[in-house]
Amino acid sequence: MPKLIKRDADGQFAAAEDAFIDIREEDGVPAAIPGNGPVILSLARFQEEGDALLSGGRQVGVRIASNEAIEDLAYDLPRLALVALEFPKYRDGRAYTSARLLRERFGYTGEIRAVGDVLREQAGFMVRCGIDAFEVSDGSSPEEWAAATHRYRHVYQRAADSRAPAWKERA
Amino acid sequence: MYRYDEIDREFLADRANEFRLQVGRRLAGEITEDQFKPLRLMNGLYLQLHAYMLRIAVPYGSMDSRQMRALADIARRYDRGYGHFTTRQNIQFNWTKLADAPDMLDALAAVDMHAIQTSGNCIRNTTSDPFAGATAEEVDDPRVWCEVIRQWSTLHPEFSYLPRKFKIAVTAADHDRAAVKVHDIGLILKRGDDGSLGFEVFVGGGQGRTPYVAPSIRKHLPVDQLLSYLEAILRVYNRHGRRDNIYKARIKILVSSLGAEEFTRQVEEEWSKIDVAAANLPDTELARIRAAFAPLPFQALPATSEAFEAAKADPAFARFARNNVRAHKQPGYAVVVVSLKKVGDTPGDASADQMDLVADLAETHSLDDIRVTHEQNLVLPHVKLDAVPTVYAALAAAGLATPNIDLASDIIACPGLDYCALANARAIPVAQDIAARFDDDRADLVGELKIKISGCINACGHHHVGHIGILGVDKKGEEFYQLSLGGSGAEDASLAQILGPAVPANRVADAVDTLVETYLTQRSGEERFLDTFRRVGLAPFKEAVYAEAH
Numbered sequence: 063m064p065k066l067i068k069r070d071a072d073g074q075f076a077a078a079e080d081a082f083i084d085i086r087e088e089d090g091v092p093a094a095i096p097g098n099g100p101v102i103l104s105l106a107r108f109q110e111e112g113d114a115l116l117s118g119g120r121q122v123g124v125r126i127a128s129n130e131a132i133e134d135l136a137y138d139l140p141r142l143a144l145v146a147l148e149f150p151k152y153r154d155g156r157a158y159t160s161a162r163l164l165r166e167r168f169g170y171t172g173e174i175r176a177v178g179d180v181l182r183e184q185a186g187f188m189v190r191c192g193i194d195a196f197e198v199s200d201g202s203s204p205e206e207w208a209a210a211t212h213r214y215r216h217v218y219q220r221a222a223d224s225r226a227p228a229w230k231e232r233a
Numbered sequence: 234m235y236r237y238d239e240i241d242r243e244f245l246a247d248r249a250n251e252f253r254l255q256v257g258r259r260l261a262g263e264i265t266e267d268q269f270k271p272l273r274l275m276n277g278l279y280l281q282l283h284a285y286m287l288r289i290a291v292p293y294g295s296m297d298s299r300q301m302r303a304l305a306d307i308a309r310r311y312d313r314g315y316g317h318f319t320t321r322q323n324i325q326f327n328w329t330k331l332a333d334a335p336d337m338l339d340a341l342a343a344v345d346m347h348a349i350q351t352s353g354n355c356i357r358n359t360t361s362d363p364f365a366g367a368t369a370e371e372v373d374d375p376r377v378w379c380e381v382i383r384q385w386s387t388l389h390p391e392f393s394y395l396p397r398k399f400k401i402a403v404t405a406a407d408h409d410r411a412a413v414k415v416h417d418i419g420l421i422l423k424r425g426d427d428g429s430l431g432f433e434v435f436v437g438g439g440q441g442r443t444p445y446v447a448p449s450i451r452k453h454l455p456v457d458q459l460l461s462y463l464e465a466i467l468r469v470y471n472r473h474g475r476r477d478n479i480y481k482a483r484i485k486i487l488v489s490s491l492g493a494e495e496f497t498r499q500v501e502e503e504w505s506k507i508d509v510a511a512a513n514l515p516d517t518e519l520a521r522i523r524a525a526f527a528p529l530p531f532q533a534l535p536a537t538s539e540a541f542e543a544a545k546a547d548p549a550f551a552r553f554a555r556n557n558v559r560a561h562k563q564p565g566y567a568v569v570v571v572s573l574k575k576v577g578d579t580p581g582d583a584s585a586d587q588m589d590l591v592a593d594l595a596e597t598h599s600l601d602d603i604r605v606t607h608e609q610n611l612v613l614p615h616v617k618l619d620a621v622p623t624v625y626a627a628l629a630a631a632g633l634a635t636p637n638i639d640l641a642s643d644i645i646a647c648p649g650l651d652y653c654a655l656a657n658a659r660a661i662p663v664a665q666d667i668a669a670r671f672d673d674d675r676a677d678l679v680g681e682l683k684i685k686i687s688g689c690i691n692a693c694g695h696h697h698v699g700h701i702g703i704l705g706v707d708k709k710g711e712e713f714y715q716l717s718l719g720g721s722g723a724e725d726a727s728l729a730q731i732l733g734p735a736v737p738a739n740r741v742a743d744a745v746d747t748l749v750e751t752y753l754t755q756r757s758g759e760e761r762f763l764d765t766f767r768r769v770g771l772a773p774f775k776e777a778v779y780a781e782a783h
Contacts, residue, residue, distance in 0.1 A: 131472075152271070153354065155394025159471050162391055167506060183272060190390035214247045216240045218384045220511060221391065228240045228384060229518035 067204050068173075069194045075204040075211070078195070082123055082144070084177075102146050105130050108138070116141055125177065132160040136168050144173035147193065152179040158191045165192035165222035185210040192222030234295060234602060235380050235525040237345040244387075245342040248349060252276050253335035260332060275355075277325075277348030278334055281654050285329040287337060288351040293361040293379035293403075294322030294605040296346075298592035301603055303344040305588035311337050316588070318573060318581045320645060320695060321400070322360050322605040323351060327652050355393045356386035356467075360402045362410045363604040366526060367614040369562035370406035373422045373430055374526045378403050378459060381514055381522060385460050392467045396474035397482035399467070400439075412607055412722035414438045414447045415698055417484045418466060425453045432456060436466060436496070437488030438726075440692035445485045446726045448493035450500065457519070461512035465504035469496070529600050529615060534565025538618035541567075544625075549636075552673060553625050556636040567618050569599075571611040571628060572635040572643065576668040579661050580646045581609030590631045598624050608645055608683075610638065640676040641684060641749065642668040645695055649688030649705060650712075656688035658705025658712035658738070666742040679749055682762045683721075698722035700763045701748060702729040703741065712738045718748070718774055719766045733775050744778050751777040 068078040084102040085093050095101055095111070100121035103112065108124045115122050123144035126132055135145065145164060147157035157176065164170040175195035176188050182202045189211050196207065218228050237245075252272075259269040273279075277288040289304070304324060308316045311333045312326040319325055329337065341347055350357055359379045366374050382401060386392070392399075402413040405422035413419030419435035431453035438447025454462050470484045488496045545551040559568040571591060573581050583591075591611055595603045598620045599613035606612060611633075616624055628634035637643045644667060647653065649660030664686050671679070685699030689706075696702030698720040706713050713735035720729030736744050751774050752762045766774070 153394055154476060155354075155392070156472055156476075158391045158394065159468055166508070184394075186388070187390040187393055213251050214244060214388070216244045216247075217390075218244075218387045219389055228244075229514060229521075231240055232238070232521065233515075233517060 065198050065201070066175075067196045067198055067202070067207050069189065069196075075208040077204050080197075082121075084125065084146070100143060102144070105134060112138070112141075123173075123175070126157075126160055128154045128156040128160075132163050132168075139164075139168055139170045139172070142172060144175055144195070145170065146175045146177045146197075149176060149178035149180055149184075152181050152184055154179075158187060161188070161191040161193050162222045182206055182210040186213060190217065190221040190223045190225065234297060235292075235376070235522065241345065242342075245345065245347050248276075248347060249335065249338045249342045252338055256331065256335050271353070273334075274352045275350075276334075276338065277351035278329070278331075279352060279654075281327065281652050282650075283652070284327065285331055285334065286325050286327050286652070287329040287334060287348060288319070288323055288325040289341060289346060289348050290351050290358045291323050291346075291605050292383050293359055293365070293376055294363050294607070295361075295365075295376060296603050296605075297601045298596040298603065300344045300346055301588050301592035301595065303340060303346065305585040305592070307337055307340055308585040308588065310340075315582050315584045317579070317648065318583065318605050318609050318611070320607045320609060320647075320693065321351075321358055322363070322607055323358055324605070327648065349387060352398075353393075354395045354397050354399075356382075356389065356395075356399045356401065359383060359386070360400070360411055360416075360607055362404045362406055363606040363612045364410060364559065364568055364614060365405070365604075366529070366602075367561050367566075367568050368406055369560065370408055371404075371422070372424050373405045373456075374523075375403040375405040375411075375420075375422060376526050377519075377523050378420065378422070378432075378456070380525070381459065381519070382463070385463070385514070392471060395467070395471055396476045397479070397484075399470075399484065401463075407724060409722075409724040409726075410606070412695070412698065412726075414726035415440055415444070415695075415722050416447065418463070419447050420459075422456070423453070429453075430456045432459065434462070434466075436500075437485040437493070439483055439485040440695060440697050441483065442480060442690045442692070443486065444692070444697040444728050445489060446728060447485075448488065450493060450497040457513055457516070458509060460514055461507050461509040462500075462504055464507060464512050465500050469499045469503055473499075529602075531563040531566060531615070532617075534563075534617065534619075536564040538565060538621075541618040541621050544622035549629075550622060550625055552636040552677065553629075553634055554621065556640065556677070557634070557638045558621060561615065563615075565618055567616050567621055569613040569616045569621060569624055570606070570638045571613060571633050572637055573610050573633070574637055574643045574668065575632050575635045576642055576671075577665060578632070580644050580664050583611070587631050587633055590627060590633070594624055594627055608639075608643065610643070636673060637671075637676050639681045639683065641671040641679050641682040641745075642676050643683075644668060645683075645685040645699070647687050647689075647693035649686075649694075653688060653693075655691055656705065657690075657707035658688050658714065660686045660688040660694055660703075660705060663703065663705070663714065663738065663741050667745050670742055670746055679753070680759075680761060682749070684745065685720075695722060696720070697728050698726065699729055700761075700766070701745060703745075704735075706735055708735070714738065714741045716741075716744060716748070716778070718771060719763065721763060725763075730771055732771065733779055736778075747777050748774055 121143040125146040435447035604612035646664040650656040687694035717729035
């Protein structure tokens, strides 16, 4: 079971229970959607079945692969419980752009969860791009994740977080 | 020059501390080499053939004497008494021990230096005109904008895991000394028709195994829009650049496959959606950075110097003055190019003692300013003409006054198989062999000739843009060299054309000799080698080299 770390509105990190079941394909066959609990669907599955699930009162999140356009989700954002962004390898940086666009262009305020190859060396970048939930793959504790995030006292550029860039600190 | 403040310094201290922890975890065996590799690469630490190599950033090739002395100190304490200046205007130490690396970064941080983003798939050190702030040609000081880019790109949260490395160059002069058109992004500062300052933006140039001269995607970007426009370009690249094949992952492949027009449309569309007021740097910060590059306290001097003219009675000095001294915007001053291309030495190498000497000369005679050129030489940008003879004498005594700037023996060479884990062939000995054929008189007779040597297809020695380019290849375990002609990385950028079959190592210098002799018989008037080649084409050169081979 991957460990989930969440960052709250005050910037504190804590371990969190994960109520969502991530519905994945198994050997190319879409897995059945169990019960009536919260689920995370792929973009394609959401586009097929999302309306029905949502109208049944279920909490639904959508998982965006790194090669999928976050724009395709724009009109659905108010209905979603979370957006999961996939990092298939830590070196694949496309999800950083998706996260920033969610926060800055589409004004999304719900949970953005990093899933996949999620390592503490990326924590600072993820938080700055607006990601606030982390399905860590390196066994990091919330304390280690927080320490990695706060390693730098200053940042040089504006991003999707509230940190003041160096030029603003100087002003 | 830009001075770090408390914010910049605390940032570097945090960086050095982070790396010390990571090295500690590695040395204690808590993480494997595989896990450590991306961490060390974020700090410019490569594992090469014989040792670790630490590549240190010299932002836009500019440093002061204090920083140069620190590099000399590092060379003595942690390396074998020398360092290697690179085509990215950086310096690398080729004999680094892993356990020393954190101490080296601390020593660098103490003089406001670092190794951030000197490797990895991120925005690398921005390069620029080594004569910035000294040449009368420029419409603005490109260093202002390089510093803007340095800060913006440092640990950029969105653009640190790009499909591949990303290199930006900025110039502001008609004469391009920064090879901007063979960069991922090349920026040329120009005045628009209305007199306003803007950038012509070139995207998708590059070398490596598929070289391209970058197309221009915008003629006039108002300077205050720089960061939002860069954000748009990088975002399009981050999303759509290929990630399935490392050899097709640079932005040049994206630009070429989409076509410059479609790529430009995508950038402009993305740019139209960006909140530019928030993305651009405010005028107050631009003004603060610009103030760091305010005109220096030059003295009012006559345009000519009696001492300088009198010294030309010595033919050796006259030659140095002709080949290594360039015009300065301020009357009575000159730009002095320090050659790291002494015949027989490794191109771009400097010993610790040489670094100290250059630092001393900069402090006394060049307003404490030193530059590194992408052609792997050093520059003292602000020397009074009166002092040039003194500076020359000191440089000559240290083997730093070879009068060969832009001449046949001023060769760019990558470290090649002597150091590099990627190389197929050696580059340094080939450069040494060729340089040995060009003594001062012959080099002078031949005139401007840019020879560039890479030890593999990655083209770190810029062979695609050499007037004569030389590429080392491995043929069944033997080193062969492919020659090409007619490249240029300057304002008249072009890619070199392959001459013919590769030649064995012991034939390269002869072949270059033959090319040069062919040029001399074909030359019309004052024509450079490159111009003669462009006029007469490949045929006479090919004929001469391969006729001899039979």
